[in-house]
Amino acid sequence: MLRLALKSVLAHKLRFVFTALAIVVGVAFVVAAFVTADSLRSTFDDLASDINTGSDFTVRGALPFADITAANPPPVPESLLDDLRAVDGVDVAEGGFFVDGVVPVDGSGVAPTTLGGPIAGSNWLDDESLSQYFLISGAWPQGSSQFALDLVTFADYDFELGRDYQVVTPTGPRTFTLTGTMQFGFPENAGVGAVFVVFDTDTAQQVLGFPGEFNQIAVRAAPGADIETVRDRIETVLPAGTEVITAAEATEEFSDAFETFIGPFQTILLVFAFIVLFVSTFIISNTFNIVLGQRVRELSLLRSLGATPQQVRRSVLIESLVIGVAASVAGIGLGMLGALGLEALLSAFGAELPDGPLPLRLRTVAWAFLVGIGFTVAASLVPALKASRVSPIAGLHEDARPDAEHLRLWRSVLGAVLGAVGLVLVGRGLFADFDSTTAQLLSLGIGAAIVFVAVAVLSPLIAGRVVSILAWPLPRVLRTPGRLARDNAARSPRRTAATAVALTIGLALVAMVMVVGESIRDTFTDSLSDAVRADYVISTDTFSGVPVTLAADLQAAGVAAAVGFDEYPAQVESPLAPGRVDDAELTVTDLSAIDEVADLGSIEGSLDGLDPASALLVHRDTADDWGLSVGDAVTVRMASGDTLAVNVGAVFDQIRPPFWDEWIIDESLHRQTADADRFDQWVAVNVDGDDPQAARALLDEVLSAYPQANLEDRQEFQASIESDLNTILALVNVFLLFALVVALVGIVNTLTLSVFERTREIGLLRAVGMTRRQLRRTIRWEAAAIALYGAIVGVALGLGFGVGLAVAIPDTVIDRVSVPTAQIVGLVAVAVVFGLIAAVFPSYRAGRMNVLEAIATD
Amino acid sequence: MTSSPVQTLTAAARAVAATKIYGSGDTEVRALDAIEVTFEQGRFTAIMGPSGSGKSTLMHCMAGLDTVTSGQVIIGDTDLTTLSEKQLTLLRRDHVGFVFQAYNLVPTLTAIENITLPMDLAGTTGDKAWIDDVVGATGLTDRVKHRPNELSGGQQQRVAVARALAGQPQIIFADEPTGNVDSNTAAEILGFMRNAVAEMGQTIVMVTHDPVAASYADRVVFLVDGKIVDELHEPTPASIRDHMTRLGA
Numbered sequence A: 001m002l003r004l005a006l007k008s009v010l011a012h013k014l015r016f017v018f019t020a021l022a023i024v025v026g027v028a029f030v031v032a033a034f035v036t037a038d039s040l041r042s043t044f045d046d047l048a049s050d051i052n053t054g055s056d057f058t059v060r061g062a063l064p065f066a067d068i069t070a071a072n073p074p075p076v077p078e079s080l081l082d083d084l085r086a087v088d089g090v091d092v093a094e095g096g097f098f099v100d101g102v103v104p105v106d107g108s109g110v111a112p113t114t115l116g117g118p119i120a121g122s123n124w125l126d127d128e129s130l131s132q133y134f135l136i137s138g139a140w141p142q143g144s145s146q147f148a149l150d151l152v153t154f155a156d157y158d159f160e161l162g163r164d165y166q167v168v169t170p171t172g173p174r175t176f177t178l179t180g181t182m183q184f185g186f187p188e189n190a191g192v193g194a195v196f197v198v199f200d201t202d203t204a205q206q207v208l209g210f211p212g213e214f215n216q217i218a219v220r221a222a223p224g225a226d227i228e229t230v231r232d233r234i235e236t237v238l239p240a241g242t243e244v245i246t247a248a249e250a251t252e253e254f255s256d257a258f259e260t261f262i263g264p265f266q267t268i269l270l271v272f273a274f275i276v277l278f279v280s281t282f283i284i285s286n287t288f289n290i291v292l293g294q295r296v297r298e299l300s301l302l303r304s305l306g307a308t309p310q311q312v313r314r315s316v317l318i319e320s321l322v323i324g325v326a327a328s329v330a331g332i333g334l335g336m337l338g339a340l341g342l343e344a345l346l347s348a349f350g351a352e353l354p355d356g357p358l359p360l361r362l363r364t365v366a367w368a369f370l371v372g373i374g375f376t377v378a379a380s381l382v383p384a385l386k387a388s389r390v391s392p393i394a395g396l397h398e399d400a401r402p403d404a405e406h407l408r409l410w411r412s413v414l415g416a417v418l419g420a421v422g423l424v425l426v427g428r429g430l431f432a433d434f435d436s437t438t439a440q441l442l443s444l445g446i447g448a449a450i451v452f453v454a455v456a457v458l459s460p461l462i463a464g465r466v467v468s469i470l471a472w473p474l475p476r477v478l479r480t481p482g483r484l485a486r487d488n489a490a491r492s493p494r495r496t497a498a499t500a501v502a503l504t505i506g507l508a509l510v511a512m513v514m515v516v517g518e519s520i521r522d523t524f525t526d527s528l529s530d531a532v533r534a535d536y537v538i539s540t541d542t543f544s545g546v547p548v549t550l551a552a553d554l555q556a557a558g559v560a561a562a563v564g565f566d567e568y569p570a571q572v573e574s575p576l577a578p579g580r581v582d583d584a585e586l587t588v589t590d591l592s593a594i595d596e597v598a599d600l601g602s603i604e605g606s607l608d609g610l611d612p613a614s615a616l617l618v619h620r621d622t623a624d625d626w627g628l629s630v631g632d633a634v635t636v637r638m639a640s641g642d643t644l645a646v647n648v649g650a651v652f653d654q655i656r657p658p659f660w661d662e663w664i665i666d667e668s669l670h671r672q673t674a675d676a677d678r679f680d681q682w683v684a685v686n687v688d689g690d691d692p693q694a695a696r697a698l699l700d701e702v703l704s705a706y707p708q709a710n711l712e713d714r715q716e717f718q719a720s721i722e723s724d725l726n727t728i729l730a731l732v733n734v735f736l737l738f739a740l741v742v743a744l745v746g747i748v749n750t751l752t753l754s755v756f757e758r759t760r761e762i763g764l765l766r767a768v769g770m771t772r773r774q775l776r777r778t779i780r781w782e783a784a785a786i787a788l789y790g791a792i793v794g795v796a797l798g799l800g801f802g803v804g805l806a807v808a809i810p811d812t813v814i815d816r817v818s819v820p821t822a823q824i825v826g827l828v829a830v831a832v833v834f835g836l837i838a839a840v841f842p843s844y845r846a847g848r849m850n851v852l853e854a855i856a857t858d
Numbered sequence B: 001m002t003s004s005p006v007q008t009l010t011a012a013a014r015a016v017a018a019t020k021i022y023g024s025g026d027t028e029v030r031a032l033d034a035i036e037v038t039f040e041q042g043r044f045t046a047i048m049g050p051s052g053s054g055k056s057t058l059m060h061c062m063a064g065l066d067t068v069t070s071g072q073v074i075i076g077d078t079d080l081t082t083l084s085e086k087q088l089t090l091l092r093r094d095h096v097g098f099v100f101q102a103y104n105l106v107p108t109l110t111a112i113e114n115i116t117l118p119m120d121l122a123g124t125t126g127d128k129a130w131i132d133d134v135v136g137a138t139g140l141t142d143r144v145k146h147r148p149n150e151l152s153g154g155q156q157q158r159v160a161v162a163r164a165l166a167g168q169p170q171i172i173f174a175d176e177p178t179g180n181v182d183s184n185t186a187a188e189i190l191g192f193m194r195n196a197v198a199e200m201g202q203t204i205v206m207v208t209h210d211p212v213a214a215s216y217a218d219r220v221v222f223l224v225d226g227k228i229v230d231e232l233h234e235p236t237p238a239s240i241r242d243h244m245t246r247l248g249a
């Protein structure tokens, strides 16, 4: 039986390749996801251990809640340095800074950019190994007017030693002389994608805004001292609100921090991989079904010669196993290529990864084989079962027979049950409350998968009729070839349905993304015009934002209003709801001016005369949820540990993330906490209406000192948000394209098999005078009809899912359902073109058939 | 629509020193050996001969389904050996009818659609009255809307003959059209073909192994080893058997 299975694979190499191709793409996706993520991990793990090679401990402010990816630890007092140096077993202790958003401006007024890496202000230490900052050329900066720059930025932006440059610091733009270049850690880290601006320690304290403080203190233990003992001793001198972590813990924390980016990246790729594999399953199952249908005679001969049903079943499963193994191996190869491509893409954006072999871990290989073989064998289970049921005297053609009545009933019932289960799961995922996002997404994903399976089960019931209807113009436009194309597409509903379902899934997802994207876009556009009143919006690509001095400078220059907004993680409590603690995104802004740049909707209480030192604005839904009304006391706890006692000053009903969220306090109050980072996420600006050009010129002048800031008027801002959104949607669709390509392979596969099956019929048509062109046209439009059917079903499903999602997503993100009709129609057209492309190979083959040989086949 | 370059002449088709060689060297098979044969218009010719004598090869080469290695094949006054693959296809569509032993019909098309298939492919409507006559002659007028799988083998073959007739081709070739059916059905098909020649003036060339079938023809041509060895006019089953025995000896 093994020999038979292998023979069967070898006898149809092409079919084998096509069948395997679908799985290869899926496996490659899995491999590329793991390999790229592992490669990123190893880069950052190396970096993490490099950073901490020179020190044994880090002392810093403790975060009572939130972790370092969400909030900056509060600073520690300078005085702590002497206490630490006095600890028995401590060799060296130095204070350091690392503040994101300190931007050097090059000779032509340009600010360097990174791909999400920090643009950081820091300080050098005498003990270079403690900070891992090494001087490369020139001298370390001394005094309040000098700085050093990292080597890569220095070279990339043509800085020159000895020249004066402007650096935009949290305390405003200042001029410094560039005295030297430096490098962080080891040469391999040159491309970590960060920019370092280095001052001496005193200067750093002043310009970064931490007089008498440090971000953290690096400590090295005396040689031979026991780390744990020293740690315990350090802890005895630490004031409340500070903590000590070992180098190992710091390394792990750093890696974990990056894992919060790498993990989701890997997960997203894996999700796409599973979509592709899921689609592949249908294609493989369909191929096996057709092939076994064509082999009924051979199978029944085997059975009559004494092969047991188990043996037949086993031979099919072995065949699928062979395909699965081969596809996994090929998929690993292709996946490595894909990972190379992804790395090239990442480095094109500036995130250079280390040279050397890509990390192909055992876990990756194991997954590749698991999914490769698993999906292939799973796909062949039903066909294998059917094959083993072939009776020894079966001779009739399997697929030409439509479902018998009881099969149709069985299909309807099974399809309806699956559909109901899937829809319930999807509905639950959309509307029920979940503890974790993962559980919610799983419910959605599994539900959607079951719905797709239900569609695959039900589709043969309608495929024949629907295809006939959809393809009605074909006979009219293309006459006989069109007529034959339509009939061929409709003649085997099961096959047509199974072929189309791969396309259905791909297009359903694309259509869903389109609807959600369009809805977000429309919501956003409208909210921008409804809620944001500012004439201009200033934002920046760095994570930290623009220095708070920008808003002040604008006000000083005489703009009508310049209001900064920023957001911080916080916890909220209230005596009205004892015991309840909510995590919150706390918006920090200028309460006295917010009304001028933002429309908070209908207000309970008043925005006038609020006491900035104690006022808290709360969104209506949140206030209702807590039972809060104007005047009620609320305690806000910051990530630094500071607690703010505030009262509800007003209740508003318009929230617009990312501009402002449910809780708002005044910036002057926030500035009293150790949390304050001296940056604004964005600044809303109003200008006087009389002379727009003069107003713009004024803004440009102030902003020339802040080259990292993007000034956009309402239209520009809207356009740039839309283009960001479009980029994300395009990226998602590119990945979904892989599912469509797999679907394309599926159509090629089915058509090739169908053409093979109809060899004699094709020979006959050619014999009675059908030209090659007409024959190719027939096959092309058969494919197009199948694709159109798949597309229509897919788009219908996708619209359903998309509308469901748009309704379920909170109103603050999506408050309406918008259907991009033109895009959806375009999508269907693209699917038809896909079908036409898929037919190129099968129709070429059909055209090349020798008429006489074709007629002679049996 | 393009039409093929054939004009009408009294000799519907001719083979001139037509030779067909399969393979080469040791495995060379001379399926047609400089064969000379003429099929006149309005005549029903039967071709007989032992298995492997080249009957099917002759049919295929004459119908433009295959090409000869050397010599000429002429339909009307067109030399098939000068035609391209595309021209051959159009010639088959417009000027030649062909009936195979089995599987003559496209399963997705109804009987009448199968009958008009060559004309539909050409984008012409054909001669409506003639087609009605042909359909009438098949005796299947009430079944023309049925698909092939709803017709008996004999009915299917009659539809196939009707298709060959429908376009009023120069000549019709039929390779063992009754090879797959019982003798009663064979009689139906043969009678139909006989009438098409006698009453509609068609030209038919038919390969058969059956002396009774051959006796429906005006003339029987005997083929051995790719050559015409004998012929017989106004044959009867007995005279054909007689000839066969002599040739076999």
Ligand SMILES: Nc1ncnc2c1ncn2[C@@H]1O[C@H](COP(=O)(O)OP(=O)(O)OP(=O)(O)O)[C@@H](O)[C@H]1O
Pocket (backbone or CB within 6 Å): B022, B023, B029, B030, B031, B049, B050, B051, B052, B053, B054, B055, B056, B057, B058
């Ligand atoms: N495609 C081919 N390749 C090689 N040889 C062939 C091919 N087709 C036919 N032949 C050979 O040519 C010779 C004539 O074959 P042909 O099919 O014309 O015989 P036939 O008279 O129709 O026989 P039958 O009565 O069995 O149908 C035979 O020897 C056959 O083996």
Ligand SMILES: [Mg+2]
Pocket (backbone or CB within 6 Å): B055, B056, B057, B175
């Ligand atoms: Mg023959």
